[in-house]
Amino acid sequence: MSVPVLDLQGVAFAYPDGHQALHGVDLHVHQGERVALLGPNGAGKTTLVLHLNGILMPGLGSVAVSGLPVTKENLLEVRRRVGIVFQDPDDQLFMGTVREDVAFGPKNLGLRGPELERRVLEALEAVGMVEYADRPPHHLSFGQRRRVAVATVLAMQPEVLVLDEPSSNLDPASRRELADILRSLDVTVLLVTHDLPYALELCPRSVILSDGVVAADGPTADILGDEALMKAHRLELPFGFDPRFASRP
Amino acid sequence: MGSPHGHKLHFHGHSWLHRLPAHVKLVALVAFMLTVVATPRTWFPVFVGYFLLLFALVAISRVPPTYLAKRMVVEVPFVLFAALLPFVATGPQVEVLGLSLSEQGLLGAWGLLVKGTLGVLASLLLAATTEPRALLAGLERLRMPPLLVQIMGFMIRYLDVVTDELRRMHVARESRGFSARDPRQWPVIAKSAGVLFIRSYERGERVHLAMLSRGYDGRMPQ
Numbered sequence: 132m133s134v135p136v137l138d139l140q141g142v143a144f145a146y147p148d149g150h151q152a153l154h155g156v157d158l159h160v161h162q163g164e165r166v167a168l169l170g171p172n173g174a175g176k177t178t179l180v181l182h183l184n185g186i187l188m189p190g191l192g193s194v195a196v197s198g199l200p201v202t203k204e205n206l207l208e209v210r211r212r213v214g215i216v217f218q219d220p221d222d223q224l225f226m227g228t229v230r231e232d233v234a235f236g237p238k239n240l241g242l243r244g245p246e247l248e249r250r251v252l253e254a255l256e257a258v259g260m261v262e263y264a265d266r267p268p269h270h271l272s273f274g275q276r277r278r279v280a281v282a283t284v285l286a287m288q289p290e291v292l293v294l295d296e297p298s299s300n301l302d303p304a305s306r307r308e309l310a311d312i313l314r315s316l317d318v319t320v321l322l323v324t325h326d327l328p329y330a331l332e333l334c335p336r337s338v339i340l341s342d343g344v345v346a347a348d349g350p351t352a353d354i355l356g357d358e359a360l361m362k363a364h365r366l367e368l369p370f371g372f373d374p375r376f377a378s379r380p
Numbered sequence: 381m382g383s384p385h386g387h388k389l390h391f392h393g394h395s396w397l398h399r400l401p402a403h404v405k406l407v408a409l410v411a412f413m414l415t416v417v418a419t420p421r422t423w424f425p426v427f428v429g430y431f432l433l434l435f436a437l438v439a440i441s442r443v444p445p446t447y448l449a450k451r452m453v454v455e456v457p458f459v460l461f462a463a464l465l466p467f468v469a470t471g472p473q474v475e476v477l478g479l480s481l482s483e484q485g486l487l488g489a490w491g492l493l494v495k496g497t498l499g500v501l502a503s504l505l506l507a508a509t510t511e512p513r514a515l516l517a518g519l520e521r522l523r524m525p526p527l528l529v530q531i532m533g534f535m536i537r538y539l540d541v542v543t544d545e546l547r548r549m550h551v552a553r554e555s556r557g558f559s560a561r562d563p564r565q566w567p568v569i570a571k572s573a574g575v576l577f578i579r580s581y582e583r584g585e586r587v588h589l590a591m592l593s594r595g596y597d598g599r600m601p602q
């Protein structure tokens with residue numbers, strides 16, 4: 132098989148206060164896959180995400196992105212390859228206008244002039260927010276801000292898009308619009324969530340992270356259908372939702 | 381969501397004053413203020429001239445005078461202080477409406493009041509006719525250190541976020557029957573302020589993480 136886009140081997144991590152968040156995580160994500168990373172609150176999902184672009188460095192084990200090890204020397208390239216969309220768009224959008232914000236990443240990569248402009252417009256087009264380019268981010272609705280947050284990362288042309296709880300706080304229409312956008316992108320996706328129907332809708336494959344280890348890895352429908360497994364890891368389907376009967380696009 | 385344009389202090393318009401480059405307006409404001417402060421307070425006609433100049437600019441900007449008047453409320457504490465001066469200052473006394481007031485105090489109050497009012501009005505006019513972002517760009521053109529400009533930019537960006545958080549905390553407090561009228565309840569407000577500070581600090585950390593994730597290396601790309 133080809134070199135995995137994300138390759139984690141035995142990643143273990145303890146916070147400085149001694150709390151051990153990850154106990155040896157093995158995970159491979161290949162190009163073009165859309166994988167859901169499921170797990171209850173406090174399972175270590177966000178900690179794992181911060182390892183993918185070198186914000187946190189593993190105490191043990193290794194992380195590589197398309198064969199490039201995540202080390203201090205490779206940080207800029209790793210951060211180009213791994214685009215992380217954080218949970219709160221207000222954390223991600225900090226510039227005066229949408230356009231400047233989307234340009235921030237590519238500018239850090241050294242892009243300037245028409246090439247930069249093209250990147251920004253392409254990214255905004257991909258999320259349907261071109262007409263808002265000159266608006267200040269805090270004047271947009273929450274759903275629009277989340278879409279712009281996705282664009283800020285797309286503008287760096289990442290190899291893998293990592294989304295931390297992308298459906299949280301979205302109304303059903305914004306939720307569906309975001310799903311449509313994610314499906315339309317030609318990029319590897321790691322979707323970190325406990326929104327299980329959203330995982331089923333978007334990701335053919337799911338990984339359960341529980342207590343700092345990968346507890347299960349397989350087709351999403353099988354995992355959501357395995358009641359004992361779900362129960363053991365504090366995962367619950369919403370009332371009335373049966374993955375066997377859910378229609379998938 | 382707010383209005384489509386800028387800020388609470390900004391009044392959208394297309395007048396000559398709106399279109400004037402921000403750095404010109406900034407320099408003009410500072411020059412005007414220095415002149416006002418340096419003018420001896422007994423040159424009464426000159427102050428009339430200053431006010432006429434500002435009123436003319438307000439008229440040109442087409443910002444409604446009531447819009448500015450409402451925002452002049454920030455000056456009230458100074459007005460109160462100025463009003464106290466004639467009663468507490470010493471020296472020769474004069475009779476005004478049956479009250480014995482200090483002559484020095486009256487002059488001091490006049491000086492404080494007129495210079496303060498001119499300053500507030502001129503600054504409000506600048507804020508009303510210039511978008512915050514243009515102001516930042518203006519400061520940058522005036523060679524303000526980029527780090528300071530960045531910090532001010534972040535302040536403008538997150539002012540609304542923090543005010544919103546403050547408002548939500550306020551609503552949540554009131555919803556549980558809290559009233560700030562009783563001074564014994566004031567410690568609660570102090571604690572809320574503490575919580576807001578911690579939250580803002582943590583948000584700062586998260587913003588920094590998000591910046592690092594997009595390749596930020598400590599310098600803003602130009």
